[in-house]
Amino acid sequence: MKKKVLATIMAAAMSLTMLVGCGSEGGGDATAPETDAGGEATAEAGDAGEAPAADGDVITVGFAQVGHESDWRTASTTSVKAALSNENGIDLQFVDCDNDSAAQLEAVRNFIEQDVDYIVIDPIVSTGWDTVLTEADDAGIPVIVIDRTIDDSDKYVSWVGSEFTNEGLAAGAWLKAYAEAKGIKELNILEITGTTGSSAEIGRTKGFHQYIDSEGWNLLDSQTGDFTQEGGQTVMESYCKSYAGKFNVVICQNDNEAFGAIDAMKAAGVSYGVDGDVIVISFDACTAGLQKVLDKEINADFQCNPLQGPDCLKIIQALQGGQTVEKQTFMEEPWFVSEDILKDISYKNNSGKDVTEPLIVVDAAKVDEAY
Ligand code: GZL
Numbered sequence: 274m275k276k277k278v279l280a281t282i283m284a285a286a287m288s289l290t291m292l293v294g295c296g297s298e299g300g301g302d303a304t305a306p307e308t309d310a311g312g313e314a315t316a317e318a319g320d321a322g323e324a325p326a327a328d329g330d331v332i333t334v335g336f337a338q339v340g341h342e343s344d345w346r347t348a349s350t351t352s353v354k355a356a357l358s359n360e361n362g363i364d365l366q367f368v369d370c371d372n373d374s375a376a377q378l379e380a381v382r383n384f385i386e387q388d389v390d391y392i393v394i395d396p397i398v399s400t401g402w403d404t405v406l407t408e409a410d411d412a413g414i415p416v417i418v419i420d421r422t423i424d425d426s427d428k429y430v431s432w433v434g435s436e437f438t439n440e441g442l443a444a445g446a447w448l449k450a451y452a453e454a455k456g457i458k459e460l461n462i463l464e465i466t467g468t469t470g471s472s473a474e475i476g477r478t479k480g481f482h483q484y485i486d487s488e489g490w491n492l493l494d495s496q497t498g499d500f501t502q503e504g505g506q507t508v509m510e511s512y513c514k515s516y517a518g519k520f521n522v523v524i525c526q527n528d529n530e531a532f533g534a535i536d537a538m539k540a541a542g543v544s545y546g547v548d549g550d551v552i553v554i555s556f557d558a559c560t561a562g563l564q565k566v567l568d569k570e571i572n573a574d575f576q577c578n579p580l581q582g583p584d585c586l587k588i589i590q591a592l593q594g595g596q597t598v599e600k601q602t603f604m605e606e607p608w609f610v611s612e613d614i615l616k617d618i619s620y621k622n623n624s625g626k627d628v629t630e631p632l633i634v635v636d637a638a639k640v641d642e643a644y
Contacts, residue, residue, distance in 0.1 A: 391592075407426075420435070441479060445480060466497045474497070527556050547572055572612075607633050
């Protein structure tokens, strides 16, 4: 009850809206205790001898992370651990939920039971959240959501992440312009989607399918690779058997799926990439993904920025200071290509606004700068 009163007073105290900027620092060494999926933190962060926060009190934060399925996820975890560190006066309880929604809900309930000061969630899927968020609200524990969205409850103080539908729309706009520039008349597409029901999968699919429908492209098949390299390879192995010689585009909803799909096409003797028969489109633009763009194995890679750690820290610091924060903050995300034949893409974004956005040709420096 004490927290509820304090949280209410803090939230009502100031009319000042704190603009939370976009995080851009790289990851750092993680110092928070590890735990298995849904379990209790396996060690007290205090054992590491935390430094007190500015006002002398240590702030306890529970972080329920999706899992460890991709390079993107590793960068996300590193970013949050580097920001919510002992040095910044935070006692971080980290739970890797191993892509298991039940474990993630259990982890959040454990945080409530531990009476942490804040809860950070990257939601595996976008629904099934209102009950547990109501429990956190009743306990007076502010919840911060990062990366993916929660679509069936607004009982959280702030969300920082990506506009996934725009990522899908940008991929469609690029493929349309690229096919026209290359004189490719017919597009026969295979799709490898991300974790079913995640807002990243829902948004990228929604955006790209607007172009499939409006351009009359031929979508041969769509199956989930669950955002993993193994998933991408398994689906692509099946595709190479079922659609041999019938496809000229594969779109993977993250880089790790693209790595697996590339391995499968290589093994099946299918040529791909800039100089091949199959156009490869990916999302995330992690370091290894941009290296494959530079190597002309991936034609275009649409960045999804995982570095929300600094934003989390700014939000917590603002709330500790009694300030209000933005309910929604979008990360800045560039689009990367392998060839210098298109300067930009134009499309109507998910807010109905006509936008023109630059395409960045990948060179060694861009690979080095990646997360
Ligand atoms: C998107 C993020 C997705 C990445 C994948 O914001 O949630 O999950 O695109 C990751 O690489 O697994």
